Amino acid sequence: MKLLGTNASPYVRKARLVLLEKNITHTYLIDPPREPGSQVARVNPLGRIPALILDDETCVFDSPVIAEYADTLNDAPILIPRTDALARMRVKRWEALADGIMDSAVVVRGESLRPAEKQDTGNITRHNDAVTRALAFVSGQMGQRAWCEGSSITLADLAVASALIYLDLRQPERNWRGAHPNLAAWFSRMNERASVRTSLAD
Ligand SMILES: N[C@@H](CCC(=O)N[C@@H](CS)C(=O)NCC(=O)O)C(=O)O
Incomplete structure (x- = not known):
């Protein structure tokens, strides 16, 4: 493929x-x-x-x-729980949360590429605020856990890591690590994974 x-x-x-x-x-x-x-x-x-x-x-x-x-x-690993409906929903909800952060950050990025006089500052603020709220929610849900959901890696971790890598790329001034040290600690562990390293290498 x-x-x-x-x-x-x-x-x-x-x-x-x-x-x-x-x-x-x-x-x-x-x-x-x-x-x-x-x-x-x-x-x-x-x-x-x-x-x-x-x-x-x-x-x-x-x-x-x-x-x-x-x-x-394949089953190695299972990233979206197959049978437990609640666990499955929760992983998919994490993904929706991460995708929503991406969606809003992409809108802000799009606005920033327009000439200053054509930028919709209200739209930028709305989407930046959504990112800020979503990050606080992510941080609150994560707490001090090793993984977003359950006791091993799931799609939730991969989705949230992807959203945070994009924020670092497009909004380096956003100090999400300072606001959410628990997320920062989790992210630095994710960052050591071979998959993440490979995705950042090229
Ligand atoms: N909901 C879609 C969003 C995909 C998306 O919007 N991708 C952007 C790139 S970040 C894209 O292809 N935009 C079209 C373009 O750049 O012309 C998904 O999860 O795959």
């Missing part, structure tokens, strides 16, 4: 981390959707990354669907 993406996209990072953690053989292809010659719109009608192209050419999108599909391919 082939994963189309870019290194900056937090959704792509989440999908990559799932494939890497589960040791699923794949080729990672850098394909910015807006560049001439991109194959993204041909395979994903939404024109978005990540797009996972299976060997029979089926295209899997978007990142929650990729994560869920990939998680069913």
Whole structure:
């Protein structure tokens, strides 16, 4: 299978981390959707990354669907609980929270690329405030636990790490480590994982 993406996209990072953690053989292809010659719109009608192209050419999108599909391919590890409905919901809710942080940070990034006089400052504030609230919620839920949910790594950890890596990239001035030392400690452990190192290497 082939994963189309870019290194900056937090959704792509989440999908990559799932494939890497589960040791699923794949080729990672850098394909910015807006560049001439991109194959993204041909395979994903939404024109978005990540797009996972299976060997029979089926295209899997978007990142929650990729994560869920990939998680069913093997059990090592199981990243989304299979049978416990409450545990499953909680992991998916963590993912929704992380994706929401990404969504808001992407909006803020988009605004910042517009000429100053065209930027919607109200929109920027709304989305930055949502990120701030969501981080406080993440921190409160995390407490001093080793993992977001349960007693081992899940999709929740990979999704939250992807959101935080994106915040570091686009909002380096945001001092989330100072505001949430428990998140900082958890993140520095996540950062040592081979999957995260690989995703940050290229
Ligand atoms: N909900 C989607 C969001 C994907 C998304 O918005 N990706 C952005 C990159 S971060 C994209 O492809 N935008 C289209 C573009 O850049 O033209 C997912 O989770 O996969």
